[in-house]
Amino acid sequence: MKTRASFLVLFLFIAFVYSCRLPIEDVNTSVEPEFALPLLETKTTVKEMLEGIDSTVSLSFGTDGQITAQFSTTALSKSTLDPFDGIPSSFVPLMDTAFSIPFAPPGGLKILTVDFKKGMTQFLVSNNFNESLTVTFRIPQMTKNGAIFQKIINLPKGVLGQKDSLDLTGYSFVNPNDAVKVQYDARKNSNNERVVLTNAQIAFKGMQGKYIKGYFGINRFDIPKDSLNIAFIDKLTRGEVRFSEPKITLILENSYGIPVRARVNTAEVMTADKKRIALSGSFVSNGTDLNYPAINEVGQMKTTQITLDKSNSNLVDIASSRPMSFVFDIDGIINPDGNRNITGFMLDTSSFKMKMNIDVPLYGTVKGFEERDTLSFDMPSTDNLKSAEFKIIADNGTGLNANLQAYFLDASNHIVDSLFTVTNQTILKAAAVDANGKVTTPANLTTFVKVDEAKILRLKFAKKAIVKYTFSTVNNGSTPVRLLSNQEIKIRIGVVLGTRL
Amino acid sequence: MKRIVTLIIIFFNLLSVKTAQAQHEIELHFMDSVSQSGLTNPAFRLRSGKSTYSLPGVSYNVISPYAGSQLSFDKEGKRTLDFKTVFNIAKPVSHLYGNFEVQAIGLSLGFKKLTVSFHNSIKGNTHLNVSKDLIGGFAYGNRSYLGKTMNLGSGFNATLHSELGLGAAYKINDKITVGARIKRLSGIANIATLKQKVELYTDSVDYKLSFNTDFDVRTYGLKTFENFGNGTYTLGDIFISENGGWSFDLGGTMQWNKLRIDASVIDLASSITWVKDIKTYSSSGKYEYTGSKSDKFFSFESLGEKDIQDTLKKALNVQEGTTAKTTTKLPLKTYLGLTYNITEKIRLGFLMYNESWNGISQTDFAFNTTFTLSKAVQLGATYSARAGNYNNVGVHAVFKLGPVQLYGATDNILAVVDSYKAKSTNGRIGLNIIF
Numbered sequence: 001m002k003t004r005a006s007f008l009v010l011f012l013f014i015a016f017v018y019s020c021r022l023p024i025e026d027v028n029t030s031v032e033p034e035f036a037l038p039l040l041e042t043k044t045t046v047k048e049m050l051e052g053i054d055s056t057v058s059l060s061f062g063t064d065g066q067i068t069a070q071f072s073t074t075a076l077s078k079s080t081l082d083p084f085d086g087i088p089s090s091f092v093p094l095m096d097t098a099f100s101i102p103f104a105p106p107g108g109l110k111i112l113t114v115d116f117k118k119g120m121t122q123f124l125v126s127n128n129f130n131e132s133l134t135v136t137f138r139i140p141q142m143t144k145n146g147a148i149f150q151k152i153i154n155l156p157k158g159v160l161g162q163k164d165s166l167d168l169t170g171y172s173f174v175n176p177n178d179a180v181k182v183q184y185d186a187r188k189n190s191n192n193e194r195v196v197l198t199n200a201q202i203a204f205k206g207m208q209g210k211y212i213k214g215y216f217g218i219n220r221f222d223i224p225k226d227s228l229n230i231a232f233i234d235k236l237t238r239g240e241v242r243f244s245e246p247k248i249t250l251i252l253e254n255s256y257g258i259p260v261r262a263r264v265n266t267a268e269v270m271t272a273d274k275k276r277i278a279l280s281g282s283f284v285s286n287g288t289d290l291n292y293p294a295i296n297e298v299g300q301m302k303t304t305q306i307t308l309d310k311s312n313s314n315l316v317d318i319a320s321s322r323p324m325s326f327v328f329d330i331d332g333i334i335n336p337d338g339n340r341n342i343t344g345f346m347l348d349t350s351s352f353k354m355k356m357n358i359d360v361p362l363y364g365t366v367k368g369f370e371e372r373d374t375l376s377f378d379m380p381s382t383d384n385l386k387s388a389e390f391k392i393i394a395d396n397g398t399g400l401n402a403n404l405q406a407y408f409l410d411a412s413n414h415i416v417d418s419l420f421t422v423t424n425q426t427i428l429k430a431a432a433v434d435a436n437g438k439v440t441t442p443a444n445l446t447t448f449v450k451v452d453e454a455k456i457l458r459l460k461f462a463k464k465a466i467v468k469y470t471f472s473t474v475n476n477g478s479t480p481v482r483l484l485s486n487q488e489i490k491i492r493i494g495v496v497l498g499t500r501l
Numbered sequence: 502m503k504r505i506v507t508l509i510i511i512f513f514n515l516l517s518v519k520t521a522q523a524q525h526e527i528e529l530h531f532m533d534s535v536s537q538s539g540l541t542n543p544a545f546r547l548r549s550g551k552s553t554y555s556l557p558g559v560s561y562n563v564i565s566p567y568a569g570s571q572l573s574f575d576k577e578g579k580r581t582l583d584f585k586t587v588f589n590i591a592k593p594v595s596h597l598y599g600n601f602e603v604q605a606i607g608l609s610l611g612f613k614k615l616t617v618s619f620h621n622s623i624k625g626n627t628h629l630n631v632s633k634d635l636i637g638g639f640a641y642g643n644r645s646y647l648g649k650t651m652n653l654g655s656g657f658n659a660t661l662h663s664e665l666g667l668g669a670a671y672k673i674n675d676k677i678t679v680g681a682r683i684k685r686l687s688g689i690a691n692i693a694t695l696k697q698k699v700e701l702y703t704d705s706v707d708y709k710l711s712f713n714t715d716f717d718v719r720t721y722g723l724k725t726f727e728n729f730g731n732g733t734y735t736l737g738d739i740f741i742s743e744n745g746g747w748s749f750d751l752g753g754t755m756q757w758n759k760l761r762i763d764a765s766v767i768d769l770a771s772s773i774t775w776v777k778d779i780k781t782y783s784s785s786g787k788y789e790y791t792g793s794k795s796d797k798f799f800s801f802e803s804l805g806e807k808d809i810q811d812t813l814k815k816a817l818n819v820q821e822g823t824t825a826k827t828t829t830k831l832p833l834k835t836y837l838g839l840t841y842n843i844t845e846k847i848r849l850g851f852l853m854y855n856e857s858w859n860g861i862s863q864t865d866f867a868f869n870t871t872f873t874l875s876k877a878v879q880l881g882a883t884y885s886a887r888a889g890n891y892n893n894v895g896v897h898a899v900f901k902l903g904p905v906q907l908y909g910a911t912d913n914i915l916a917v918v919d920s921y922k923a924k925s926t927n928g929r930i931g932l933n934i935i936f
Contacts, residue, residue, distance in 0.1 A: 033639060041793070
């Protein structure tokens with residue numbers, strides 16, 4: 001009996017121990033909490049968005065916030081006209097003690113006055129007498145500091161072809177009659193008897209004027225052909241983009257005291273699709289006369305500004321044609337009307353400079369502007385993830401709508417899913433604008449993106465995502481809007497993660 | 502995350518407490534035929550006066566304010582914890598408690614008037630104060646709290662330590678026996694919250710998270726916070742740790758014929774001074790997390806590449822640091838008992854048990870009847886009123902087959918019958934060899 005009782009107790013004991021086992025291992029959990037988390041908060045101004053988009057463009061920000069894309073180039077030209085071309089540089093025999101040498105450049109130029117920057121007068125004389133001579137050359141038209149040009153040469157007896165020279169630097173020359181009058185006075189040293197030389201010659205070499213006054217004929221300044229890279233505009237013009245206020249400003253600076261007319265040889269854009277579109281307008285057809293310093297304004301630079309805009313050219317069409325570069329070739333024509341009564345001047349420092357600015361204010365309409373980006377994509381671990389609901393809150397201070405779509409591709413580049421079921425989901429709603437395209441009331445839009453379990457499963461196969469977003473201005477791209485530097489876009493993205501723990 | 506969930510599961514299924522204190526075993530006190538009863542009073546000696554070698558035994562004590570059946574349901578043959586139910590019945594703050602003890606070895610040498618004992622145990626105890634909103638966070642997530650503030654602040658204190666004890670009981674005369682035990686404590690690991698304020702507000706529009714924190718978590722003996730539960734320890738760390746301390750047990754019994762009075766204090770002046778691997782994790786202030794500050798619109802690169810936990814850790818601005826050595830104390834237990842031998846085989850007992858720690862004191866009462874059926878079998882039953890819970894019926898059983906003594910005890914037999922319906926469960930089992 002005692003033995004049976006002991007075994008009964010032992011049995012109860014074992015049962016007790018068994019019952020006391022912890023039931024942890026048999027317990028499952030039934031919990032599907034949903035966690036709401038902020039993922040992204042970003043705020044940026046239009047200015048910040050545009051900065052650094054392209055190093056070739058300069059953006060200016062007006063006091064009213066207006067953003068303007070600016071391109072500029074400068075060309076410089078100096079006259080290749082040589083007024084001394086045609087003036088004999090070889091020795092001219094002096095047939096008498098007073099002799100006139102023609103001083104008339106070709107091409108109808110007329111030099112009235114020259115201040116020599118450099119040059120040399122050379123003399124070649126012979127002495128056929130049996131005694132030494134003293135020869136004094138004089139050019140009354142040339143003076144330096146009030147003194148008339150004079151050169152004294154001593155000729156020993158029997159010397160033939162002796163050369164001598166005088167530097168013209170600093171001499172001024174007046175030329176009323178297109179001739180240089182040269183005088184010489186040769187005398188025997190023994191008795192001061194004046195004689196006529198059997199051989200006396202003069203030459204003018206290397207003449208350069210510092211200041212030349214006269215009439216310079218009808219001539220041309222050639223400004224080298226150039227092109228301006230304006231590819232940035234192309235970045236803004238995918239889709240239907242129309243800028244309302246593009247402008248080209250030509251600033252022509254002229255320090256020649258001569259009438260000059262700017263003449264356009266070539267002005268055209270090369271578009272992204274390899275087309276050439278010519279700039280048209282009055283200036284292109286007719287050119288324009290430039291301001292120039294008057295005869296009493298020597299050393300001054302006169303500026304002429306020419307503005308091309310929607311009122312006098314086809315710039316709006318050109319700027320909206322996805323231009324890549326602007327090619328231009330402009331010359332300056334001197335005395336375009338050939339008026340010989342106009343006396344002008346040129347300095348050795350005179351120049352003709354052209355600066356061209358292309359300004360494209362970011363004001364216009366956009367429709368279907370598209371941007372694409374390909375990103376690597378690797379779905380994060382989703383062991384406990386049941387669903388996700390993204391919430392995109394966009395506060396938009398611009399007049400731009402933005403649509404978004406993303407396609408997820410597997411390793412074989414097959415689309416496994418898309419972010420939205422619709423082709424283009426609006427995630428940025430354009431703010432209302434006034435008649436000048438300025439935002440009056442910012443817009444707010446909240447968009448939800450739901451990712452269910454099936455989508456999560458599909459996205460596990462995705463290796464990359466093609467993200468496409470398109471922009472348009474108010475009223476489906478029909479209302480011009482202004483992009484101002486201080487306009488702001490704020491985007492917040494939160495997510496509710498449905499989990500199964 | 503799984504580790505946290507597992508901890509929650511364990512505590513909600515197995516733990517219950519009305520106070521934040523540890524709860525010692527009641528039933529063991531009445532098991533005078535088992536040498537382990539001396540753990541409640543060092544003056545206890547085996548009535549047989551024999552020596553005992555204790556093989557490894559375990560005890561556990563887990564208490565929760567909720568029964569497992571309240572929190573779970575059957576799903577395809579498996580118990581499934583229902584966090585929503587947990588949330589619905591949860592109090593603003595749920596106090597959870599659990600401890601365990603593994604006695605590795607024990608030796609009790611009985612002489613005529615003297616009994617000398619030696620034991621080694623590894624003990625762990627955990628207190629957890631869980632806020633209702635934290636449970637709500639697990640059950641529903643913070644989506645259900647959009648536009649509201651969640652009070653997530655929850656405190657915990659978990660200690661793992663070992664003790665080497667050397668004790669003696671001396672029978673002064675036929676009436677009086679006194680005993681004492683000195684214990685060298687070795688702290689293995691401790692993790693505790695000194696401050697626990699964590700408030701979370703989730704914006705209903707953009708889900709922005711706003712934290713208001715003032716928490717201070719300290720860990721000792723852990724290389725890192727994440728190491729808790731996964732630490733690797735050497736025997737030296739476990740038995741003679743640098744995180745050392747001492748503890749004392751004192752006790753006495755007085756016998757008048759059939760009546761015995763006993764009194765003891767356990768873990769007197771006990772403390773562990775933690776010197777190794779002290780780490781602090783704190784956060785104080787108001788912090789906001791609004792998401793990644795990317796300047797890229799419409800870019801997926803900025804989404805999901807950051808680990809949320811790291812992000813939240815940054816959002817909470819958790820500061821990691823260290824601090825000087827710190828001393829922690831163990832609860833002081835006091836037993837005052839009466840037993841009356843009605844016959845040689847039937848004994849009645851009464852126990853008043855008090856435990857105090859950190860200024861909180863709790864007193865329990867228990868009534869016991871023990872039947873000694875034979876030299877081989879002893880059975881006992883105890884009714885106890887513990888921490889305001891009045892339906893605790895405990896049992897114990899001891900039987901001896903030759904020199905081998907098997908014993909088992911629980912303070913709540915309901916948990917043995919159906920653990921899912923019990924708010925608390927505990928037990929002790931072990932083997933002794935008596936010689």
